Amino acid sequence: MQPGVDSFTDRAFAAAEAFARQNKSFTVRRDAPAFSQGCSHRVVRAWWRGEPVVFKYYAYGNDDCRLREANALRHFTETPCLPRLVDDRLERALIMTEIDGEPLTAYESAGNATTLSSIWRQIGGLIAHMSRIPLSDGDLDAAHRLAADDMACAWNAHAAQPDFGTPVFERSLRLQEKHMREGMAMPLCLCDRDLNPGNVLSNGSKLSGVVDLESCRPGTIAEQAGIALYAVAAYPFANASPELLWNAFCDGWSEVTMMPSLQAVRVQCHRKVWATIHRDGVIRTDAPAPDWYVAPDSARIEEILRRCDALMGDN
Ligand SMILES: Nc1ncnc2c1ncn2[C@@H]1O[C@H](COP(=O)(O)OP(=O)(O)O)[C@@H](O)[C@H]1O
Ligand SMILES: [Mg+2]
Numbered sequence: 001m002q003p004g005v006d007s008f009t010d011r012a013f014a015a016a017e018a019f020a021r022q023n024k025s026f027t028v029r030r031d032a033p034a035f036s037q038g039c040s041h042r043v044v045r046a047w048w049r050g051e052p053v054v055f056k057y058y059a060y061g062n063d064d065c066r067l068r069e070a071n072a073l074r075h076f077t078e079t080p081c082l083p084r085l086v087d088d089r090l091e092r093a094l095i096m097t098e099i100d101g102e103p104l105t106a107y108e109s110a111g112n113a114t115t116l117s118s119i120w121r122q123i124g125g126l127i128a129h130m131s132r133i134p135l136s137d138g139d140l141d142a143a144h145r146l147a148a149d150d151m152a153c154a155w156n157a158h159a160a161q162p163d164f165g166t167p168v169f170e171r172s173l174r175l176q177e178k179h180m181r182e183g184m185a186m187p188l189c190l191c192d193r194d195l196n197p198g199n200v201l202s203n204g205s206k207l208s209g210v211v212d213l214e215s216c217r218p219g220t221i222a223e224q225a226g227i228a229l230y231a232v233a234a235y236p237f238a239n240a241s242p243e244l245l246w247n248a249f250c251d252g253w254s255e256v257t258m259m260p261s262l263q264a265v266r267v268q269c270h271r272k273v274w275a276t277i278h279r280d281g282v283i284r285t286d287a288p289a290p291d292w293y294v295a296p297d298s299a300r301i302e303e304i305l306r307r308c309d310a311l312m313g314d315n
Pocket of ligand 2: 199211212
C-alpha cells in the first residue's frame with residue numbers, strides 16, 4: 001500500500017514523515033510498499049541509522065495494542081527472530097527492526113510439504129523458546145482473570161447466537177470447564193495469541209521471525225501450545241496436512257522443552273476458537289455487540305474444532 005490508498009495509510013505516512021522531520025537518522029522508504037496484512041494497523045517501512053525498520057501506526061482504538069506490543073517486544077528482547085524495539089516514545093506508533101522475509105500466507109496454495117514442515121518445526125522451536133521466558137508470579141492473577149473472562153464471554157456467545165448454541169458448541173464449552181484447571185496450573189508465559197501464518201515470516205524454508213505481538217497476554221505454556229494448534233487447524237495449506245505440520249511443530253517444541261498434555265493443549269485450542277467467536281470479549285451479556293462485529297461462519301468454526309480434536313486423537 002502506498003499513500004493515497006486509504007485515510008489510515010495516509011495518516012501513518014504523515015506520522016512517519018513528521019517523525020522523520022524531527023529525527024535526521026530516520027527516513028521513510030516511500031518507494032517500498034507499506035505492509036498491510038489484516039485490517040487493523042498500518043506498517044510503513046523506513047531506515048533508521050542505515051538499518052531497515054518498520055513504523056507501526058496503530059490506527060484504531062485506545063492505546064492498549066501499542067502498549068501491549070511494546071511490552072512484549074521488551075519481554076522478548078533477547079529472543080532471536082523477533083523484532084527489536086527501536087523507539088516507543090511516539091504517540092500512536094512504535095518503531096521496530098524489520099524482519100526480512102515474506103509471510104507464510106504466500107505458501108497457502110503453493111508451498112510444498114517439505115518446506116512447510118521445516119518451517120513449522122522451526123516455529124515450534126521458537127515458540128517453545130518464547131514460552132520458557134518466565135513471567136512473574138504477579139501475572140498469575142491476570143492469567144486466571146483472562147481465562148475466566150474468556151469462559152464467560154464464550155457462554156454469552158453460546159446463549160446469544162443460535163449458530164453457536166448447538167450441542168457441538170455446548171460440548172466444547174463443557175470440555176473447557178472440565179479441564180481448564182489443568183492448563184492453568186502450568187508455568188506462566190507471555191502468550192502470543194495472534195500466531196497465524198500472516199504474522200510468521202520466512203525466507204524460503206528458513207524461518208526468519210514472528211511479528212505482530214500486540215495480542216500477547218499472560219497465560220500458560222498450555223495456552224501457547226493450544227494457540228499454535230489453532231493456527232495449524234484454522235489455516236490449512238494445500239500441500240501439507242495439518243497432521244504433518246502439527247507433528248513438525250511438536251518436534252521443534254520438544255527440542256526445547258516438554259509439550260504439555262494433549263488434553264490441556266486441546267482445551268486451550270478450544271478456548272482460542274471461542275475467542276474468535278466472541279472476538280476477545282466483544283460479546284458480553286451486559287452490552288450489545290458493537291456495529292463492526294460480524295459472527296464467523298459456524299460451519300467453518302465447527303470444522304476447526306473437528307480438526308483440533310482429530311489432531312489430539314479424539315474424533
Ligand atoms: N517488524 C516487522 N518486520 C517485517 N515485517 C513486518 C514487521 N511488522 C509487521 N510487518 C509486516 O506488516 C504486516 C502487518 O503488520 P502487523 O504487525 O501484523 O499488523 P496487523 O496487526 O495489522 O496485522 C505483517 O503481516 C508483516 O508482513
Ligand atoms: Mg498481523
